[in-house]
Amino acid sequence: MQFVQVNGVSLHHQIIGGPGNKPVIVFINSLGTDFRIWRDVIVRLAGSYPLLTYDKRGHGLSDVGQAPYSIEDHVDDLIGVLEHLKVRDAVICGLSVGGLIAQGLYARRPDLVKALILCDTAHKIGTADMWAARISAIEQTGLSGIVDGVMERWFTPSFRENDPAFPGYRNMMLRQPVEGYTGTCAAIRDADFTEATKRIAVPTLCVVGDQDGATPPELVLSLAKLVPGARYEVIQGAGHIPCVEQPEILTTLIEAFLAPIISGEPAHG
Numbered sequence: 001m002q003f004v005q006v007n008g009v010s011l012h013h014q015i016i017g018g019p020g021n022k023p024v025i026v027f028i029n030s031l032g033t034d035f036r037i038w039r040d041v042i043v044r045l046a047g048s049y050p051l052l053t054y055d056k057r058g059h060g061l062s063d064v065g066q067a068p069y070s071i072e073d074h075v076d077d078l079i080g081v082l083e084h085l086k087v088r089d090a091v092i093c094g095l096s097v098g099g100l101i102a103q104g105l106y107a108r109r110p111d112l113v114k115a116l117i118l119c120d121t122a123h124k125i126g127t128a129d130m131w132a133a134r135i136s137a138i139e140q141t142g143l144s145g146i147v148d149g150v151m152e153r154w155f156t157p158s159f160r161e162n163d164p165a166f167p168g169y170r171n172m173m174l175r176q177p178v179e180g181y182t183g184t185c186a187a188i189r190d191a192d193f194t195e196a197t198k199r200i201a202v203p204t205l206c207v208v209g210d211q212d213g214a215t216p217p218e219l220v221l222s223l224a225k226l227v228p229g230a231r232y233e234v235i236q237g238a239g240h241i242p243c244v245e246q247p248e249i250l251t252t253l254i255e256a257f258l259a260p261i262i263s264g265e266p267a268h269g
């Protein structure tokens with residue numbers, strides 16, 4: 001178990017070593033999940049790249065700290081983890097709110113970022129009213145009152161009906177600290193990277209599940225169009241969390257995106 005104290009909170013993370021001449025790939029999880037969602041991607045990439053996963057504050061085994069949060073709080077934490085581990089020039093792979101944190105990291109500390117993988121995310125996710133309604137529903141009913149609606153956005157009907165892993169991921173959401181969850185809803189509500197994304201100057205892959213009910217393909221395409229030269233890919237047979245539902249396809253896309261960057265060839269959109 002690896003823990004680091006940054007900005008007054010203890011953050012749970014995991015490093016899996018890899019070749020010293022390759023950049024570290026840093027994975028940032030989504031709202032209501034912990035870093036176990038990356039497991040089936042990590043096992044496929046292990047040995048090829050150094051890999052870092054962590055639980056953002058209010059999630060997993062990390063402390064909750066003082067909620068509500070801003071995206072900048074989450075960015076500060078990530079900077080703290082990267083500085084503690086002396087990681088620079090990393091490939092930052094963020095899912096959903098993790099993608100907002102990735103965009104915020106690039107805006108603040110481009111020196112830490114070699115490339116971006118923006119997975120099922122956007123420059124702006126949802127509306128202020130939508131997030132206010134979700135926070136208020138949770139205050140009345142707890143996470144159990146919203147979990148079924150969230151699962152419909154996270155996973156395809158086939159995964160929900162047939163995959164033995166589904167109940168485990170439902171449990172994962174239900175077991176997140178309520179304050180950490182609503183605190184991060186507030187951070188998403190207030191985040192807008194529409195202007196910042198236009199200034200991204202590192203190779204960027206935008207990828208989305210074809211059945212994503214939270215950040216649908218059209219929204220992720222609009223993100224990809226904002227980022228100069230970004231590559232856009234749609235994963236068939238996945239909802240909002242392709243690292244769980246289609247890890248093989250996502251890993252192949254990540255490897256294909258990174259290969260020319262690592263070998264020094266130009267990456268195209």
Ligand SMILES: O=C(O)CC1=CCC(=O)O1
Binds near residue numbers: 240
């Ligand atoms: O909970 C959802 O609807 C999906 C989601 C939105 C932002 C995030 O990180 O996950």
